[in-house]
Amino acid sequence: MTRIPARGSRLGTKTISFTFDGKTYEGIEGDTLASALIANGVHLMGRSFKYHRPRGAIAAGAEEPNALVNVFRDSARRQPNVRATVQEIYDGLKAESQNRFPSLAFDVGAVNNLMSPALVAGFYYKTFKWPAKAWDHVYEPFIRRAAGLGEAPTEEDPDHYANRYAHCDVVVIGGGPAGLMAAKCAADKGNSVIVCDENAAFGGWLLSDTDLRVDGMSGAEWAAAMVAELQANDNVRMLNRTTGFGYFQQNMVGLTERITDHVSRPAPDLPRERMWQVRAGRVIIAQGAIERHMVFPGNDLPGVMLAGAAQTFLNKFGVPVGERIGVYTACDTAYAAAFDLYEVGCEIPVIVDHRTEVDAQILKQAEDLGIEVIKGGHISEVTGRLRIGGIVVKSGADTEREWDVDALIMSAGWTPSLHLSSQSRAKPVWDETRGIFLPGESPQACICIGGCNGTDELADVFAQAAESVGGKAPKCKIEDDVSTSGGMSGATGDSLQKGKAFVDYQNDVTAKDIALAVREGMHSIEHVKRYTTNGMATDQGKLSNMHGLAIAADLLDKPIPQVGLTTFRAPYTPTTFGGFVGHTKGSLFDPRRKTPIHDWAAENGAEFEPVSLWDRAWYFPRRGETMHEAVDRECRTVRETAGIFDASTLGKIEVAGPDAAAFMNIMYTNGWDKLKPGRAKYGIMCREDGFIYDDGVVGKLAADRFHVTTTTGGAPRVLNHMEDYLQTEFPHMRVWLTSTTEQWATIAVQGPRAREIIKPLVKGVNLNSESLSHMSVSECEICGVPARLFRISFTGELGFEINVAADYGRSVWEAVWARAEPLGACVYGTEAMHVLRAEKGFIIVGQDTDGTVTPHDAGLSWAIAKSKPDFVGKRGLQRPDLVKAGRRQLVGLKTSDPKKVLQEGAQIVANPDQPIPMDMLGFVTSSYWSGTLKHSIAMALIEGGFDRMGEKLYVPMEDETIEVEVTGSVFYDPNGDKVND
Amino acid sequence: MTSVAKLVRSIPLNGFRFATDAVTIEAASPAARLSIRATKRGVTSLSKSLGLTLPADPSKSSKKAGRHALWLGPDEWLVVDEKLAAEDLIPKRASREFSVVDVSHRNTAFIVSGDDAATALNAGCPRNLSLKAFPVGACSRTLFGKAEIILYRTGRTVFRVECWRSFAPYVRDLLCEGAKDVRN
Amino acid sequence: MLLIHCPYCEDDRPELEFANAGQAHVVRPSHMSEMSDEDFEGMFFIRDNPKGVNLERWRHIHGCGRFFNAVRHTVTDKFLKVYRAGEPRPTDAELAELLK
Structure with missing residues (x-):
């Protein structure tokens, strides 16, 4: 095939070698895959979606519906559905055609083409109706196999992607003559400007037109001069290979910049794509127009293409298409x-x-x-x-x-590209004389100019561009004798009756399909679209919309605007998931929060578990220990000697101010007036509906200051909940809330020898029970730094919780450990903590409660102050459903076989022999092996549980039925003597 | 009583530094930080005792001799002091007009500087960081990726980024990603 | 992404800094315990879902931390007005004026 190098405004000189379906071809630097293939005489580039018909490039740009190929660098980097008309070639590029087997020229699936009378519009709706049973094994697998264009890669994407938020006065989408002129005029007025174009080079159709002269320059020369001028301006950012894919609220546009897809060996540092989220004062849409094809039988054979595309192949790439x-x-x-x-x-x-x-x-x-x-x-x-x-x-x-x-x-003429305008929620306006939709006025600060505004004459385009940014276009001498008049929409000849005249190439929708849809009662274009799939998916109706609409309108004998136009959706062209993900993957997927003591735990062999965003030390296995053995040992050691535990993740809120106690009275079910400074209390927080929202120990530091603790996961929402009431319901209260979760490192020291361990480290308070009794708090010094020392216990043993400023956390921890280790104490993790607290029947909000459990249900009625006139949840607790009998209540369960450990979440029934579906009484919320008690223990929410003490119930599992006995939920030291030692 | 030597603060990512030709990211030195909530009257008395005015206008800051007061909300300020300890700054007597809470260890900070510092921040911060929209001295709580930060512009090309300590590794990693991407 | 004007920061800020907090002007009565079940249902469970003007609460949670109220049009997503917590609900006449 011949090249006409003199014609290729975009052609370089270097020869580039690439493969298509395994065969090596040569192209020239600047080529797209499509232009290089056509230059090699290859028009057949793919098979159509439904009928597997042979297809070639119809277009030369982003609107291409047919020439979709799979481009890959290695086994992980495979990108399906790449438009060959957009993909630039590079040395070593590998591309494959899609949707064919075994080969592009001989495709077995093409039998669908012969069967096509059966595959008409609405085929799926008509065929896959009944019997219902066939869905699972016949219909769904069939549809799944047939569905989807191209093949998704199976490996993790090894590339990285970047994100950038940007702000500017003016963003210009499209760098053709209109966009370049608007950018220039905006920049001349001192605006900050971002201008993007989806192609490798700015210039738009100027690069495909050889007849035009602007001030004596060819279109390509004029564009190059404009680009040079704009690039020299610090206020202007030029983004080529960048698609404005979406227009969002309040002038935010999404741009996706392709950085390495055209590069043979990209530098590893480079992101593959960069997503720009641009907030602009004004958006100038200069998307241009898309040429329509003619609708006639066989209009999809390779070699049939848009006239403008042929002109582009010739004038941009030097390739005559035949x-x-x-x-x-x-x-x-x-x-x-x-x-x-x-x-x-x-x-x-x-x-x-x-x-x-x-x-x-x-x-x-x-x-x-x-x-x-x-x-x-x-x-x-x-x-x-x-x-x-x-x-x-x-x-x-x-x-x-x-x-x-x-x-x-x-x-068939040119369709102004209304995609972004429509996304900005502008309503298209019908131009009867020209038979096209024009962009209507947008509710946002945006203006369409040039081709997408239906403006063809270059002088008008320039004037419009200047006006759109309140500027003035420079005087140019324009010589352009190409007429753009004419155009039609709809089918030609007998194509509504005969043959396959494609309206939507990508979705294989023919003129006959549209006619059939109308005959079968689809009278709105939205219905026609869904029935036929016309204009769906990635194509978004770029070529097909107007023809589909015109055919339907004609058959319905209605004017086009009455039939309506379907809404354009973002993204304008397919956008990679990687681009949306941006930096948010790997270590940046989510923050992984670590306590000040984390590194010590890691150095000392801890296994970690994620708890909300935190990594928490789960257990500390010694050499050769299983998790079970380690947890058993940790529990035993705490009960017999002592253990230390990193509780730093607990949420902490400082509640301070003269109305602090009054505020606590409202937010918690408990009463706080009588609590003396220096004392602590277990508090329950409800929502207005009476359900438990959070819990934690609260220390009263002074009459006007509380140290409130929350659950690890609940900290942010508890603070939000408190702020909400404080700001909006009780703004008259003088109280202030400060999150101190991370100010304090919290070290729990629990067990009979806890006092002995910390005693030498503490200054300023006597640790005996007279001066620091169970449920007290003292502000003192530990290891020479200020501390808040709580005497509290989540294990049932004598216990302390040391709070020191976080930067000292690890040092204090090490000092405590240096005391604890020689005494035979251990470090324990969250799993042992769970077992120890379950042995005592202490609940974990979110595990033993699920948002439908009241304090009464959880056996915590004692924590509700009876005399308070009001607290959040008081009224809710009186709701009929919350006071009626038969509510699920939290009880303990003992398995009849002490070695059997129940599964958390397992359902509980009264009679295991009843037919399925069984009448379920409730479920297991917590379950552990208790090494201390030598039997398994569990907590469960069971209907009327408090009245079932001693009752035998059953837990039906897949392979067995486990008998359990309902008990109280305190399994260990029921009188609570140990905490007072 | 065992005698214990005075403990030394060990801040997250102490000594961290990452630099490209356009952006430098460094861990800031340990600082005293106070979270202040106050009534109008409280502001007057605290301004006096702290020796610098708690700014009344949104997003404004004030500074004096290494001490900075950042407006965070209509009754909320963050005071950062690079020299003294928090104990030395907290008023000895409680007041009905304000709450002062030591958050020195809750936060940690990065100094992000260089010609493209703002661009690096815009990898994760959705705010307009032009000098016009966010001038020198501007401060604000905002987001950086999935972490909440307090952003404080201390110079044309210098920002202080405060975050909660457990978010520091995340903020560091995203800052580095942003810094590496500015000139690509 | 919406751009929301915070009446406390007196500035337009990206939506990411905010959290929606449901319907505005739902009053929690001072004598909750005397409320009938029907009134409680209305206060706690029943919410408007208008097509058009919606009065809603937002919190500038990653900003100044303040709750405030907004009049937003649910079709156009336009914020017609923002005002501080505690300020009265705009009258119907004022709302009609905003829609012009």
Whole structure:
């Protein structure tokens, strides 16, 4: 095949080698995959989705519906559905066609094409209806196999992606003549400007047009000069290979910048893509227009393409799309494309013009070149299998004539690209005279200019661009004699009745399908769209919308605006998940919070478990120990000697101010007035509906100051809940809340020898029970730094919780450990903590409660102050459903076989022999092996549980039924003597 | 009583530094920090005892001799002092007009500086960080990726980024990603 | 992403800094215990879901921390007005004016 290098405005000089379906080809630097393949005589690039029909490139840009290929660098880097017309080639690029087996030229699936009468619009709706049973094993697997374009990669994406938030006065989407001029005028006024274009080079259609002159320069030269000027301006950021894919609220636009997809060996540091989230004062949409194809039978054979695309292949890449090229048009622009091709030596045997009236001047031009023009004609048939070979033309007199061609270029006119405008929630406006939708006024600060505003004349485009940013266009001398008039929408000839005239190539929707949908009662374009899939998926109706609409309107005998236009959705073109993910993966997926003592635990062999965003030390296995053995040992050691535990993740809130106690009275079910400074109390927080929201020990430091603790996971929402009431219900209260979760490192020292361990480290308080009794708090010094020392216990043993400022946490921990270790104490983790607290029947909010459990249900009625006039949840607790009998209540369970440990979440029934579905009484919330008690213990929420003490119930599991006895939930030291030692 | 030598603060990521030709990220030195909530009257008395005015206007800060007061909310300020300890700053007597809570160890900070410091921050911070929108002296609680931060512009190309200590490794990693990406 | 004007920061801030906090002007009565079950249901469970003007609460949670109220149009997503917590609900006439 020949190249016309002089014509390739985008061509470099370097030869580049790539493969397509395993065969090596050569292209030239600057080529897209499509232009390079066509230069090699390859038009067949893919198979269609439904019928597996052979397809080639229809377009030369992002609107391409057919030439979708799989591009891959290695086994993990595989990108399906890449448009060959967008992908730039690089040395070593590997591409494969999709949707064919075993090969592109011979595809077994093409049998669907023969079966196509059965695969008409609504096929799925009509076929996969009944029997219902067939869904699981027949229909769904079938649909799943058939569904989806291309194959998703199976490995993790090894590339990285970047995110950038940006703000500017003006963002310009599209860097054609309109966009470049708007950017220049905006920048000249001192605005900060971002201008993006989805192509490698700015310039838009100027790069495909050889006839035009601006101030004596060719379009490409003028664009290059503009780009150079803009790039030199510090206030302007130029983003090429960057698609404005979405328009969101209040002038936020999403841009995706492709950074390495065109590079042979990208530097490892480079992100593959960068997602820009741009908030702009004003958005200038200069997306241009998309050429429509002609709807006629066989309009999808490889070699049939848009006239503008052929012009682009020629003038941007130096590639004539054929040697003997037919033309089918309803618009003047196809003539310019034909003349361009003629100029470089292509034969143009015929121009079939669908119109009966054609501009005399343009006809004369064709005549001068010896090109035959058939007015009022249409193509009734094409020949060829994998590439077009000829056309059959019918004209007014109904005579049929045939021509041999190896390519056919077509144009039904230009559709202003309303995608972003529509996403900005502007309503399109119908232009009756031109038969196109134009962008309506947007509720956001955006303006459409140029082709996407239906403006064709370059002088008008420049004026509009300048006006859109309140500037003035420089005076330019424009020479441009290409007419853009004409255009049509809808089917031609008999294509509503005969043959396959494609309206939507990507979704294999024909003119007949649209007609069928209308016949079957789909009278709204939204229904037609869903019934036929016209304009769905990644195509978003770029080529198909207007034709589909026109056909439906015609059959319904309604004007087009009454049939309506479907809504355009983001993204404008397919956007990678990687781009949306950006930095948010690996270690940046979520913060992994670590306590000041974390590193010590890691150095000392801890296994960790995630608890909300925290990594918590789970257990500390010694050499050779299983988890079970380690937890058993840790529990035993705490009960017999002592253990130390990192409780730093507990939420902490400082509640301070003269109304602190009054506020606590409202927020917690307990009473706080009588609590003396220096004392601590277990508090329960409810929501207004009476259900437990959180719990924790609260220390009263002074009359006007509380140290409140919350659950680890509950800290943020508890603070939010408190702030909400304080700010909006009780703003008159003078009290302030400060999160101190991370100010304090918290070290629990629990066990009979706890006092002995910490005593030498503590200054300022006597640790005996007279001065620091169970449930007390003291502000003292530990290891020479200020501390808040609580005497509290979550294990049932004598216990202390040391709070020191976090930067001292590890040092104090090590000092405590240096005391504890020689005494035979241990370090314990969250698992032992869970067992120890369960032995005492202490609940964990979120594990033993689930948002439907009241303090009464949890056996915590004692924590509800009876005399308080009000607290959050007081009224809710009186609701009929919350006071009626038979509520699920938290009880203990002992298995009849002491060695059997129940599964948390297991359901509980009274009679295991009843038929399924069984009547379930409740479920297990916590369950452990208790080494101390030598039997398993569990807590469960059971209907009327408090009245079932001693009752035998059953836990039916997959392979056995476990008998349990309902007990109280305090299994260890029921009188609570040990904490007072 | 065992005698214990005075403990030394061990801040997260102590000594951390990462630099490209356009951005430098460093762990800030240990500092005293106070979370202040106060009534109007409380502001007057605290401004006096702290020796610098707690700014009344949104997003404004004040500074004096290494001590900074950052407006965070209509009744909330963060005071950062790079020299003294928190104990020396907290008023000895409680008041009905304010709450002062020592949060010196709750937060840790990074200094992000260089010509493209703002761009690096914009990898995760959705705010407009142009000098016009966020001038020198501006401060605000905001987000950086999934971490809440307090952002304080101390110079044209210098930001102080305060975060809760357990978020520091995350903030560090995202800052480095942002810094590496600015010139790509 | 919405851009929301915070009436305390007196600045437009990205939506990420905010948390929606449900319907505005739901009054928690001072004598809760005397409330009938029906009134409690209305106060706690029943919420408006208008197409059009919605009065809602937001918290500038990753900013100044303040709760405030907003009038937002649920179709256009436009914030017609923001005002501080405790300020009265705009009258219907004022709301009609905002819609113009």
